[in-house]
Amino acid sequence: MTTHESNSSRSVTIRAENLSKIYGDFAALHSVTFEVRKGTVAAFLGPNGAGKSTTMKILTGYLAPTSGSARVLGFDPTHPDQRIEMAQRLGYLPENGPLYADMTPRETLEFVGKVRGLGNGLKSAIERVTRQCAIGEVFDKPVGKLSKGFRQRVGMAQALLHDPEVLILDEPTSGLDPLQIRDVRELIRELGRTKTILLSTHILQEVEAVASEVIVVGEGRLVFSGTLDELRAGSSVEQRFYALMDKRRKEAA
Numbered sequence: 336m337t338t339h340e341s342n343s344s345r346s347v348t349i350r351a352e353n354l355s356k357i358y359g360d361f362a363a364l365h366s367v368t369f370e371v372r373k374g375t376v377a378a379f380l381g382p383n384g385a386g387k388s389t390t391m392k393i394l395t396g397y398l399a400p401t402s403g404s405a406r407v408l409g410f411d412p413t414h415p416d417q418r419i420e421m422a423q424r425l426g427y428l429p430e431n432g433p434l435y436a437d438m439t440p441r442e443t444l445e446f447v448g449k450v451r452g453l454g455n456g457l458k459s460a461i462e463r464v465t466r467q468c469a470i471g472e473v474f475d476k477p478v479g480k481l482s483k484g485f486r487q488r489v490g491m492a493q494a495l496l497h498d499p500e501v502l503i504l505d506e507p508t509s510g511l512d513p514l515q516i517r518d519v520r521e522l523i524r525e526l527g528r529t530k531t532i533l534l535s536t537h538i539l540q541e542v543e544a545v546a547s548e549v550i551v552v553g554e555g556r557l558v559f560s561g562t563l564d565e566l567r568a569g570s571s572v573e574q575r576f577y578a579l580m581d582k583r584r585k586e587a588a
Contacts, residue, residue: 348373348501348531349394353403356389362555363389366403369550369560376527378546379535380576386555387535388430391505394533395427408501423451426494430506430535432487436479440470440489443478444496451497464492468522484515491522502526504534508541520544539573542566551576553583 349371356364364386371377379387392398394405396412405412410421434443444464448457465471468488473481478489487507494502507523508516523545526532536542542549542563549566551559558579559566566575 346373350406355402357401365555367557376532377548378542381552385552424500426499426502428494428504432490434478464495468492502532
């Protein structure tokens with residue numbers, strides 16, 4: 336990967352090497368290898384069912400790979416002790432992330448903060464993420480009564496509460512209306528100034544809106560990894576994406 340080699344002075348924060356995940360006769364992932372460098376907003380792009388969520392679950396320790404390895408901040412997410420230490424420096428927002436419907440955002444963040452052992456720093460942490468995610472106006476309303484956009488913001492606030500170095504976001508704008516999508520993308524761009532972010536999406540416009548690097552998967556296989564400019568390669572992101580998907584289908588036929 337020439338992009339990574341030419342920027343070798345920047346450390347690799349996320350590394351997947353030959354990741355595979357097999358369910359019976361079905362390969363959700365097949366030998367996927369990529370890197371995300373420190374300080375990068377990387378988009379993990381592919382159609383639904385391409386293996387994006389499976390990869391993210393492996394990176395965050397929710398799933399173990401059938402073969403291959405992963406490292407986040409140098410930690411092995413399959414190793415119990417390392418996974419716990421990794422979690423202290425990692426924020427994860429799964430698609431349709433679980434929230435307690437009867438809790439308010441205040442109660443949710445207080446609960447998560449206590450579980451994470453934030454102690455005396457919890458109050459200031461809650462104030463910080465409340466501002467970042469703009470949830471003040473719904474702070475004391477039950478989560479179950481909130482719009483999907485606000486629920487997504489609460490999920491983001493939960494992921495940011497411990498001020499992690501790395502954020503892994505699975506389809507963070509899925510199901511949101513245009514204004515909510517704009518707000519979430521602005522937040523991601525702002526966070527990307529100080530954090531390493533890997534976000535999955537199947538929306539081509541999202542890639543151009545927030546990412547500097549792109550990883551493309553199709554049918555569980557890696558088809559591209561590089562910068563946004565390299566993906567364009569003289570044409571639009573949309574044209575290049577469809578060309579890559581067509582090539583993958585022909586190879587699989």
